[in-house]
Amino acid sequence: MDQVTYKGLTFEPYITNDTIQNRIAEIAREINKQYAGKQPLFLCVLNGAFPFAADLFRAIDIDAEISFIRLKSYEGTSTTGVVKQVLGLSENLEGRDVIVVEDIIDTGNTIKKLVADLKEKNPASIRIATLLFKPESLQCEVNPDYVGFAIPPKFIIGFGLDLDGLARNLRDIYVLHDDNL
Numbered sequence: 001m002d003q004v005t006y007k008g009l010t011f012e013p014y015i016t017n018d019t020i021q022n023r024i025a026e027i028a029r030e031i032n033k034q035y036a037g038k039q040p041l042f043l044c045v046l047n048g049a050f051p052f053a054a055d056l057f058r059a060i061d062i063d064a065e066i067s068f069i070r071l072k073s074y075e076g077t078s079t080t081g082v083v084k085q086v087l088g089l090s091e092n093l094e095g096r097d098v099i100v101v102e103d104i105i106d107t108g109n110t111i112k113k114l115v116a117d118l119k120e121k122n123p124a125s126i127r128i129a130t131l132l133f134k135p136e137s138l139q140c141e142v143n144p145d146y147v148g149f150a151i152p153p154k155f156i157i158g159f160g161l162d163l164d165g166l167a168r169n170l171r172d173i174y175v176l177h178d179d180n181l
């Protein structure tokens with residue numbers, strides 16, 4: 001894996017697609033076991049979570065459904081602090097076992113707002129699956145149930161994660177080179 005450059009910023013290889021896929025398979029096995037006999041609704045938070053949600057959902061072998069919601073708070077490499085709901089949810093969540101699927105939890109503001117909104121729809125349960133988690137960056141209390149990788153507070157791209165819309169199509173995950181900071 002080589003370095004990649006977007007908008008004049010250099011990123012180093014960080015997590016390979018093989019490593020990502022192995023971890024997703026482990027999380028799927030856990031979900032398959034814990035939700036046996038139930039029919040969970042996976043709720044993919046667009047845009048960034050779509051590759052993780054697709055690979056995770058394909059590895060689920062119990063009956064399950066998937067739906068999508070679009071939230072946005074980042075511009076460039078930093079949060080705007082405002083979580084916008086761009087595309088709403090049409091499903092009835094009453095009594096459903098919901099698994100929210102995120103690509104990353106950073107400040108925690110996005111997932112906190114989403115979970116608070118979802119709770120008002122009276123689901124039977126809500127759990128959070130996130131591919132990446134930056135515990136040192138949290139600005140609120142959030143405890144994801146399924147975490148792919150806990151990482152330090154550095155900006156990353158690839159496998160769904162973007163820099164102003166670009167780099168989501170990278171197969172692997174890359175981290176912003178320290179010299180850029």
Ligand SMILES: O=P(O)(O)OC[C@H]1O[C@H](OP(=O)(O)OP(=O)(O)O)[C@H](O)[C@@H]1O
Pocket residue numbers: 045046047048049071072073074075079102103104105106107108109110111161162
């Ligand atoms: O924990 P937080 O600091 O709130 O950050 C996490 C959020 O940031 C990203 O979304 P973004 O707003 O970049 O939209 P995108 O998914 O369309 O890239 C990511 O997909 C999470 O939803």
Ligand SMILES: Nc1nc2[nH]cnc2c(=O)[nH]1
Pocket residue numbers: 074104105106107154155156157158161162163
């Ligand atoms: N691309 C990208 N989006 C994010 N949203 C919150 N944290 C990050 C990050 O590290 N990279």
